[in-house]
Amino acid sequence: MPAVTETIDTVQSVTEGAYKWGFETDIEMEFAPKGLNEDIVRFISRKKNEPAWLLDWRLKAFAMWQKIEEPRWPAVSYPPIDYQDAYYYAAPKQTVKPRSLDEVDPELLKTYAKLGIPLKEQAILAGVEGAGETPSEGGRMPVAVDAVFDSVSVATTFKARLEKEGIIFCSISEAVQNHPELVRQYLGTVVPQGDNFYAALNSAVFTDGSFVYIPKGVRCPMELSTYFRINAKSTGQFERTLIIADEGSTVSYLEGCTAPMRDENQLHAAVVELVALDDATIKYSTVQNWYPGDAEGRGGIYNFVTKRAQCRGRRSKVSWTQVETGSAITWKYPSCVLLGDDSVGEFYSVAITNNRQQADTGTKMIHVGKRTTSTIVSKGISAGRGQNTYRGLVRVAPTAGSARNFTQCDSLLIGDQCGAHTVPYIENRCMTAKVEHEATTSRIAEDQLFYCRQRGLSEEDAVGLIVNGFCREVLKELPMEFAVEAQKLLQISLEGSVG
Amino acid sequence: MTAQPSGHPSGAAGFLHRFEGLRARLPGARLGFVDALRGEAAEAFRQQGFPTRRVEAWKYTDLRPLAAAGFDEPLTAVDSAPDLPPAHGAARAVFVDGRFREDLSALDGLPYAARSLAETLPGLAGRLGGLARIDAQPMVALNTMLFEDGLVVTVPAGVAGGVLDLVSVATASERPEAFHPRHLIRLGAGASLTLIETATGPAKARYLHNPVYEIEVAAGAALTHAQLQQEGDAGFQLSTVYARVDEGGTYDNFTLNAGARLVRNEIHAILAGPKAACHMNGAQLLQDGQHADTTTVLDHAAPDCASRQTYKTVLAGRSRGVFQGKIHVHQIAQRTDGYQMNQALLLSPEAEIDSKPQLEIYADDVKCSHGATVGEIDAEQLFYLRSRGIPEARARALLVEAFLKEAIEGVQDETARGALDAAVTGWWQRQERAA
Numbered sequence: 001m002p003a004v005t006e007t008i009d010t011v012q013s014v015t016e017g018a019y020k021w022g023f024e025t026d027i028e029m030e031f032a033p034k035g036l037n038e039d040i041v042r043f044i045s046r047k048k049n050e051p052a053w054l055l056d057w058r059l060k061a062f063a064m065w066q067k068i069e070e071p072r073w074p075a076v077s078y079p080p081i082d083y084q085d086a087y088y089y090a091a092p093k094q095t096v097k098p099r100s101l102d103e104v105d106p107e108l109l110k111t112y113a114k115l116g117i118p119l120k121e122q123a124i125l126a127g128v129e130g131a132g133e134t135p136s137e138g139g140r141m142p143v144a145v146d147a148v149f150d151s152v153s154v155a156t157t158f159k160a161r162l163e164k165e166g167i168i169f170c171s172i173s174e175a176v177q178n179h180p181e182l183v184r185q186y187l188g189t190v191v192p193q194g195d196n197f198y199a200a201l202n203s204a205v206f207t208d209g210s211f212v213y214i215p216k217g218v219r220c221p222m223e224l225s226t227y228f229r230i231n232a233k234s235t236g237q238f239e240r241t242l243i244i245a246d247e248g249s250t251v252s253y254l255e256g257c258t259a260p261m262r263d264e265n266q267l268h269a270a271v272v273e274l275v276a277l278d279d280a281t282i283k284y285s286t287v288q289n290w291y292p293g294d295a296e297g298r299g300g301i302y303n304f305v306t307k308r309a310q311c312r313g314r315r316s317k318v319s320w321t322q323v324e325t326g327s328a329i330t331w332k333y334p335s336c337v338l339l340g341d342d343s344v345g346e347f348y349s350v351a352i353t354n355n356r357q358q359a360d361t362g363t364k365m366i367h368v369g370k371r372t373t374s375t376i377v378s379k380g381i382s383a384g385r386g387q388n389t390y391r392g393l394v395r396v397a398p399t400a401g402s403a404r405n406f407t408q409c410d411s412l413l414i415g416d417q418c419g420a421h422t423v424p425y426i427e428n429r430c431m432t433a434k435v436e437h438e439a440t441t442s443r444i445a446e447d448q449l450f451y452c453r454q455r456g457l458s459e460e461d462a463v464g465l466i467v468n469g470f471c472r473e474v475l476k477e478l479p480m481e482f483a484v485e486a487q488k489l490l491q492i493s494l495e496g497s498v499g
Numbered sequence: 500m501t502a503q504p505s506g507h508p509s510g511a512a513g514f515l516h517r518f519e520g521l522r523a524r525l526p527g528a529r530l531g532f533v534d535a536l537r538g539e540a541a542e543a544f545r546q547q548g549f550p551t552r553r554v555e556a557w558k559y560t561d562l563r564p565l566a567a568a569g570f571d572e573p574l575t576a577v578d579s580a581p582d583l584p585p586a587h588g589a590a591r592a593v594f595v596d597g598r599f600r601e602d603l604s605a606l607d608g609l610p611y612a613a614r615s616l617a618e619t620l621p622g623l624a625g626r627l628g629g630l631a632r633i634d635a636q637p638m639v640a641l642n643t644m645l646f647e648d649g650l651v652v653t654v655p656a657g658v659a660g661g662v663l664d665l666v667s668v669a670t671a672s673e674r675p676e677a678f679h680p681r682h683l684i685r686l687g688a689g690a691s692l693t694l695i696e697t698a699t700g701p702a703k704a705r706y707l708h709n710p711v712y713e714i715e716v717a718a719g720a721a722l723t724h725a726q727l728q729q730e731g732d733a734g735f736q737l738s739t740v741y742a743r744v745d746e747g748g749t750y751d752n753f754t755l756n757a758g759a760r761l762v763r764n765e766i767h768a769i770l771a772g773p774k775a776a777c778h779m780n781g782a783q784l785l786q787d788g789q790h791a792d793t794t795t796v797l798d799h800a801a802p803d804c805a806s807r808q809t810y811k812t813v814l815a816g817r818s819r820g821v822f823q824g825k826i827h828v829h830q831i832a833q834r835t836d837g838y839q840m841n842q843a844l845l846l847s848p849e850a851e852i853d854s855k856p857q858l859e860i861y862a863d864d865v866k867c868s869h870g871a872t873v874g875e876i877d878a879e880q881l882f883y884l885r886s887r888g889i890p891e892a893r894a895r896a897l898l899v900e901a902f903l904k905e906a907i908e909g910v911q912d913e914t915a916r917g918a919l920d921a922a923v924t925g926w927w928q929r930q931e932r933a934a
Contacts, residue, residue, distance in 0.1 A: 073555065398848070413863035416830060422858040428873045431845040437856070437871040443863045 032089035038062060041204050044089050048173050048207070051180060061193035061203030068197045074360035075389040075421055076329050078265070078302065086267060088205045088238070144169055146210045146226045158222065168213040169224055172240055175211035182213055186244055190273035190310045190337075198269040198304040198331075202238045206271065209239035214249035214280070223479055225254040241272040245280035247313065252283040254482055265293075265328060270305045278313030278340065283321070285478055286334075287486055290326035295384075295496070297356030300328025307334035311343035311369075319346040320363065321477045323486040325493040328357060333391065335364035338372035338400075345374040348474040350486075352493045353386025353418070362392035362424075367400035367433065376407040379471045381490075382418035383497035389421040396433040403430060409439040412470055414463065414497050464491035510566040511548040511637075514677075515541060517572065518644050526617040526647055532624045540633045540643035547637040556635075559821040559853040560763055560792040565735050570677035570707055572647075573597060573670075581668045584697045584729075587918050588662030592650045595668050597678025597708070599648045610658050611692075616649035616681055623651070626683060630713040630741035638737045638763075642679040642711040649681035649710075652694075656687030656717070662914050663692060669700030669708060669734060677707035684712065686720035686748075693723040693912045699758070700731030707735045714742040714750065718772060721749040723912040727922050730759035732788075739765045746772030746801075753910050754781040755919055756791040757926045763792040770797070770804040770832075779808040780909040782919075784926045785850070786933075787816025794823040797839075799832040799862075808839040811906045813899055814850035815930065825857040826869070832862050839869040844876065844902050846895075896927060 032043050041062050045055040070081075144158035146169065162169050168179060175183050193203040210226045226241070245251055268290065276282050284307075293300025303326075309318035320334040336345030347363035365374035380388040394405045411420035422439045444466050452462035468475070468487050475483055518541050527533030549566040550557040573596035581595060583603065592613055593603035599615035606613045620627070633640040654660045667680070686692055698708060708730060716722050722742075730736050736759045742750045754764050768777045783791040797806050812820040822841045843852040856869040876898050884894035903923055910916040 411858070411860070413860070413865070416833070416863045418863070419859070419861045421860065422856075422869070424856060424871070426854040426871055426873060427851075428843070428845070428853075429851045431848045431850065431875050433873065434875075435871070435873040437854075438868070439856070439858060439870070440868040441858055441860050442866055 031087050034087055035084045036086075036088055036205065040088050044205055044207060047089065048176065050176055053184065054176060057188065057193065058204050061200050064194035065197065065200035065204055068194065068200055070197050074331050074391070075387065075423075076331065076358040076360050078329055081267065081302070083201075089207055144222050144224050146171060146224070161221070165218050165221060166215040167218060167220055168211065170211055172206075172209045172211040172242060175242075179211075179213070182244065183211065183242065186242055186273070186275055188273075190275060190308050191271050191306050196306060199271050199306040202240060202269050202271045202306070206238045206240035209241045209270070210243075211241070212243040212251065212253065214245045214251045216246045217248040219249065220251040223252050223254055225256070227256050237266075237268045237270070239270045241270070243273070243282060243284070244275045245277065245282045245316075247277045248279045250281045252479060253285065254479060255284070255286045256289065265300060265302055267302050268304070268327075270307075272305070272307040272334075274309035274318055276309065276311050276313060276316035276318050276343075279315045280313060281317045281319075282309065283319045284309075284334070285482060286320075286322040286324070287482055287489065288322065288324045288326050288330070289489060292326045292355065292357050292493075293328040295355045297328065300357070301326065303327035303330045303332060305332040307332065308337065309335065309345070310337045311340050311345065311372075313340045313343070314369075315342045316340050317344040317346075319348070319477070321348040321474065322350070322361075323474070323478070323489065324349070324351040324359060324361060325489045327359070330357075330359040330361050332361045333363055335366070336374060337366045337368065338374065339368050340372075341369040342371045343369055344372070347374075347376045347378070348477040349378045350381070350471045350474045350490070351379070351388055352381045352490060353383070353388045354493055354497055355384040355386065358387045360389040360391055362390045364393040365395070365405060367394075367396040367403040367405070367430075370399070370401045371403065372400055373404040374406075376405070376409070377473050378409045379474055380409070380411040380420055381414065381467060381470070381494070382411065382420045383414040383494055385417045387419045387421070389423060390439075391423045393425040393427070394435055394437070395427040396430045396435065398429045400430050401432050403433040405433075405435045407437040409437075410470070411439075411441040412467065413441065413443045414494065460495065463494060463497070467491070467494060511544065513569045514641055514645065515545055521572065521645070525645070527620040530620055533620055533627070536628050537644050540640045543633040544637055544640040544644055547635075547640065550637050556794070556823070559823070559855075560761070560790065565707065565761065568675050568705060570675045572645075573672070573676040573678055579670055581670050583666055583668065584699055586664050587695045587914055588664060588693075590662065591664040591666060593666045593668070594648065594650070594680060596670055596676060597648060597667070597680045599650070609660070611652065611654040611660050611690075613650060613652045613663065616651050616683065617647060619651050623683065626685070626713070627681070628713075630715070630743055631711050631739070632741075636739065638709060639711050639739050642681060642709050642739070645677075646679045646681040646711070649683065651682075652684045652692070654686045654690040654692050654720075657689045658687070660686075660690065660692035663694050665694055665696040667696070667698040667708060667710070669704060669706045669731060671701040671704045672706070675705040675707070677709065679709045679711070682710060682712045684722065685715045686717055686722050688717045689719040690717070691721045693725075693915055695725045695727070695915055695918055697727045697729065698736065699729050700734045702731050703733050704731050705733045706731070707737070709737045710739075712738075712740040712742070714740065716742065716744045716748040716750050718746040718748055720745075721751070723751045723910070723915050724753070725910070725915040725918060726752070726754045726764065727918065728754065728756050728758055728762055728764065729922070730762070732758065732760060734759045736762045736764075738763070740767065742766070742768045742777075743771050744768065744775040744777060747774045748772065749776045749778075751778045751911055752780070753907075753915060753919055754779075754793060755922050756781070756783040756785075756793065757922060759791070760788065761790045763794065765794045765796075767796045768798065768806075770799050770806065771801055773801045773803045775801060775804045777804075777806045778909055778911070779806075779810075780906045781810045782903050782906050782923060783810075783812040783820050784923065785812070785814045785816075785818035785820055786930070787818060789818045790821075791819075792821035792823070794821075796825045796827065797837065799826070799828040799835045799837060802831060802833045802835070804832065805836040806838070807909065808841075809906045809909050810841040811903050812841075812843040812852060813846065813903065814843065814852060815846045817847070817849040819851045819853070821853045823855045823857070824869070825859060826867055828860040828862050828865055828867060830861040833864045835862060835865040835867065837865070837867040841871050842902070843873045844899065845874070846876070846899075892931065896931065899927065
């Protein structure tokens, strides 16, 4: 069964809006001792067999983290986090790293099967390594997947096929071993260690994540994808993703996340760095479905993520698309620094908060190069007691002659207990630049609901339909494989919010 | 901290120091409620000091040049006769360096009461400080600590008050002076008033004009409040307006920022009763070396209220404009209709504009939107005019005028609109002459 169909089935079988991905996998895990100190940083680095420079880099980050104050400005509230009361390293216990999926712990694979993710490509891979190198059934484009389980990357599919093109797609730990020069050249150049509290934390203790390098002139033949899952109790997930698109290359990258149900809060503090050189294009899509906590706000993931792209080259382009339906708290601003002349930044976002979820998300577009353009389309949906904030910055430097920005932020309110907030910052120091911002807030119109209801749709289906329409501009930016899944997710996330 | 020639320390400490010295002599010193209020304000100001750019509300306006200067209280001669700006109506209240001047004012025979605050303090218990907030508002705390005078207007229910000019004139002085007038305006049910405020000062004089307004608009009343800020080019103005509008009342504010080296105009309006309305419009016309900040906070605290805001900024030379506007819709404020637009036109490559519109919404049945645009004069529009034989300078002037018109047209009151039109035209003519 194709992954997408399976995903839909998985999703459709959901009743009463319960979190489908709330299972826990019983796998032997290896933990580092609880708490955070220099020794833990050293432990992680040693476990990963890292070179000395990387350990130094981590220690420097740790020293910075101790000096930075936790940000309090986002419009979210949560009890203080005890950073000493968490495990910073948790890995499925394996003596040897698997060379193919069938060497992977079957329990782990079952987890991914339950997630209904395209890792199902493993069916093809199951026998021979080469079998997966051809597109799967129905001529559907294959998706190469890097799966990160708690802290450690467990499998990367389609590796050989990608290698033929010269593309490097592996976990960042592997990249540190096999391509240290690339990692050293780019790591921390987009998000420096001391960038912010969570980025510093991540830099000190990141355990895995994906690494992508697309060589000059190569158009990546398939979607690259990472699945993150937090499984172990009291663990934080600190993955680090680094994507480099060399001159004239193109890549589309997908990211999905889930976590089991727990009534405690878990921390996810990732850093994603993208580098686009001359004429390169990176498309980065996220479907974030971390456990949002229960209806009373117990448990759920704290998703404090730093994502940033640098368009370093002329005519380079980075496009962020995100569908944020999960997490108890989301704090995330995928940004573009447009350095190269004529470079392009895009941000398309749907963020849903239901029950007691809180989201403070948006983007930053920093225009430095001439004729740089950026587009921001943000759709926020608040239901239940959710609080949803768009926070964004458009900054135009004096050097960015004829730069252009367009921003559209729409908020939809469902119910009178929720909140929708819009906080854009516009800073322009360039006379010839043109910046436009628009924001609206409204609720689902009675006449739209009535129209759907009198045609026999249930209230919930009607809301789903209207919400999907509201988000269309963003959903159409998603790669096809994800668009369907995202639409279903929207509907599930809103269950219980009407009637 | 550098000692000033006068011997006072500078910045916040300077003001606190002066307050300690003046406390027993300030108006209302023997009135318990006034003295207590001043004491609280001094404590609040001591704790907060001058806001720095690390404070979110002051992210774009740096008060360091102000904090660094040491200001003294004014030593204006009681019989000084400064030039007054043209009058818009028959009634006029004149303040010279923040002190009421009965000899220059014309307040007799009005159908409402308009008097000096210093003289009416005993009757203001409960009203003074009723709306102004000293917590998280250090400049308001400073005003409360040191105010000497102000205008108290009370328009009885049902009375049409007509036009009242409120004139503030700063006089030239050897040493930097600061004055902190406190104006209280109250309109009874169904009353109306047009308040046109003009603030001027001499060129090159360093002074601080730090007024605070507490405005109450009762049910069905309508207040038009035009603020024409034309302070001297080295002056500072930090003005804070608090307006509360009850059921069916209207508060119509227009702010023109054309003078001062640094100005911050903060307006907090609360729509406290159903079907209340608020219009805020403004124009900032900035030349080389000027910094102007308009910050609005519109609280929709009752259902069925409407608010409209249009702000325009034109920036020439090395100037910096700031607009921050927040619409806060409380959960009770169902069926709110809120709209805000702010636009900036850059005439110079050295100008900077920072804009932060903001929506904070807790009710679901609302229609709220905001928009912001920043750009230079549209090349196509310019071409259109030039192709019809209009010289470039004239064409640019026309386009700037048209850009500003939109904000002025929103002003309902004719007298106020006329005053604004004249002020804008005057600014532009000076611009053209300079060029």
